[in-house]
Amino acid sequence: MSSGMCPVCGLPKELCICEEVAKEQQRITVKVNRRRYGKEVTVVEGFDASEIDLHELSTYLKSKFACGGTVKGNTVELQGNHLARMKEVLMEKGFSAEQIKN
Template sequence: MCPVCGLPKDLCICQEVAKEQQRITVKINRRRYGKEVTVIQGIDPHEIDLSELATHLKSELACGGTVKGYGVIELQGNHTGRIKKILVKKGFGEGQIQISS
């Protein structure tokens, strides 16, 4: 049983509702030697499993990455062109994803 909604685990919709309410920011940081890192912020780690999401993103984008700090996923390389489509397919709201330069 889910402690939040009271439904059985296979029928629980808490994580789906949480995905629609996230305000996600995607930006590019430059590291030393000119390397670019895609930083995804704004995902609440209490509602969404960040390590599972990071693993999915890394396999879809064929890159390395990690989960850092509070709700921050870092992916190696510049993936701003493809990240929004992948996150929408994963269940996040398209209007809630902001890509900044």
């Protein structure tokens, strides 16, 4: 296959819908953990890292919530408690509302 073709579906990269389909199939869990000194961290887990670009998603979420964060394994960790708005922001990004639970 040429470099302009998706290795999964065989469509050209600009027409590829693999990531959109993968977003609808993810079972995402959002929770808030307390760390040292009472700091809260929002943990978003349940992603399949082979189908979703977690670093790009992390960058998007950090800019949306104006906070710091990181990717650890198949989870995205954001500094602070962002539980209230996380579902709507993930839905804006294309994830299915039924697959996101708090």
